[in-house]
Amino acid sequence: MVKVVIAGCGTIGKRVAEAVKKQDDMELYGIADVSQTGGLRTVLSEDGPLHGTHLYASNQEGKENLEEQGFYVEGLLEDQLDEIDVVVDCTPPGVDEANKENLYEPNDVKAVFQGGASDDIAEVKFNADANYEEARGEDFVKVVSCNTTSLSRTMSVVDERFGVESATANLVRRGGDIPQDGRGPINSTIPVTEVPSHHGPDVQAVMPELDITTLAVKVPVTFGHVHMVTVDLEEDISEEEAVQAFEDQPRVRLINAGEGYDSTGKVHEMMRDLERPRSDMPEAGVWRETIDVEDGKLRWIHMVHQESIVVPDNVDAIRAMFDMEDKETSIEMTNEKMHIE
Structure with missing residues (x-):
C-alpha cells in the first residue's frame, strides 16, 4: 500500500486527492497546504469528499496561517516524510521546485509534479497512454499539462x-x-x-x-x-x-x-x-x-476539460514509479475507481 500526500489542494490537488482515496492499492495519508481557500474548507468539511483527511502544513508559517483561519493542522509535512512514499505536488511553479530541493530530495521521497512545473524538475514527462514505461522506478515525474x-x-x-x-x-x-x-x-x-x-x-x-x-x-x-x-x-x-x-x-x-x-x-x-x-x-x-x-x-x-483530464495520469504515474502494475492494468484500475467510461 503506497502512502500518498497531496501538496497543494487547489483545482488539481483536490481532485487527485479524491482519486487516490478511491484506489485500493494506495492510501491517502494526508493533504498539505499553507493557507485557506474556499475549496480547501469545503472538501474538508463534514459534507466534503475529503472529510477526515489529515491536514498538514507545508511550512511553519503555513501552519500558523491555517490555525489562525480555524483549521486543525496535524503538523508539518516535513515531519511526516519518513512515513510516506510519494508526494503529488500540485503547488504553484517555483514552490514545487523549492519543495523538491528542501523536502523531497533530502528525505528520499518520490514526487509527482504538474504541467506548470519547469521542464527540468523531472527527467520524465509523463502521460499514461504514451510513455507509461518510462516512469518505472523514477523518483521524480512530471505529469504534462x-x-x-x-x-x-x-x-x-x-x-x-x-x-x-x-x-x-x-x-x-x-x-x-x-x-x-x-x-x-x-x-x-x-x-x-x-x-x-x-x-x-x-x-x-x-x-x-x-x-x-x-x-x-x-x-x-x-x-x-x-x-x-x-x-x-x-x-x-x-x-x-x-x-x-x-x-x-x-x-x-x-x-x-x-x-x-x-x-x-x-x-x-x-x-x-x-x-x-x-x-x-x-x-x-x-x-x-x-x-x-x-x-x-x-x-x-x-x-x-482542463480541470480534470490530468487526474487519472497522476494516479497512474504513482503506480509506474513504484512498478506496481503494467500500463493496461493501471489504466483499467484507475478508470474503474474514477468511473471513467
Whole structure:
C-alpha cells in the first residue's frame, strides 16, 4: 500500500486527492497546504469528499496561517516524510521546485509534479497512454499539462495504429477556470504570439519522435479547450478505422454533435446530467462527426476539460514509479475507481 500526500489542494490537488482515496492499492495519508481557500474548507468539511483527511502544513508559517483561519493542522509535512512514499505536488511553479530541493530530495521521497512545473524538475514527462514505461522506478515525474495530455492520448493511439509523419494542432484555450475570477471579465480573443506555441514541444517531451506544430489562441470561456488537429499518416486508412481507434482508447470519449452535444457548453451540461462529480470529464472528447480521412490526412476536433483530464495520469504515474502494475492494468484500475467510461 503506497502512502500518498497531496501538496497543494487547489483545482488539481483536490481532485487527485479524491482519486487516490478511491484506489485500493494506495492510501491517502494526508493533504498539505499553507493557507485557506474556499475549496480547501469545503472538501474538508463534514459534507466534503475529503472529510477526515489529515491536514498538514507545508511550512511553519503555513501552519500558523491555517490555525489562525480555524483549521486543525496535524503538523508539518516535513515531519511526516519518513512515513510516506510519494508526494503529488500540485503547488504553484517555483514552490514545487523549492519543495523538491528542501523536502523531497533530502528525505528520499518520490514526487509527482504538474504541467506548470519547469521542464527540468523531472527527467520524465509523463502521460499514461504514451510513455507509461518510462516512469518505472523514477523518483521524480512530471505529469504534462491538460492540453499536452489530450494531444498525447489522441496522437499516441493514431501513431501506434497507423503511424504519424507530421501533425498540426490549432488550440482554442479557455481564459480561466471557473473560480479564477481574477482573470476576467474578458472581451477578447488573444493569440499566443509564440510560434509554434509551447504545446508542440511539450508533446515531443512525451513522444520525442513526433513531428508536430501547434498554434493557440485564448478565448473568454471557463469550461474546456478545443483542439483542431490534422495528421499526415504513414498509411492510407478508412474513416471507420480512425473512429475505431479512438473508440478503443480508454480515455477518449466520442461525442456526437448530431445528438445535441455540438458545443463545449452542451458537453458540460451532459456531464452535469450524468452527475459526474464537479461536472468533470477526465476523457478527451472527440467529436465523431469531425473525424475525417482524405488523401492520407486524418482530421478531428476534440475538447479538453482542463480541470480534470490530468487526474487519472497522476494516479497512474504513482503506480509506474513504484512498478506496481503494467500500463493496461493501471489504466483499467484507475478508470474503474474514477468511473471513467
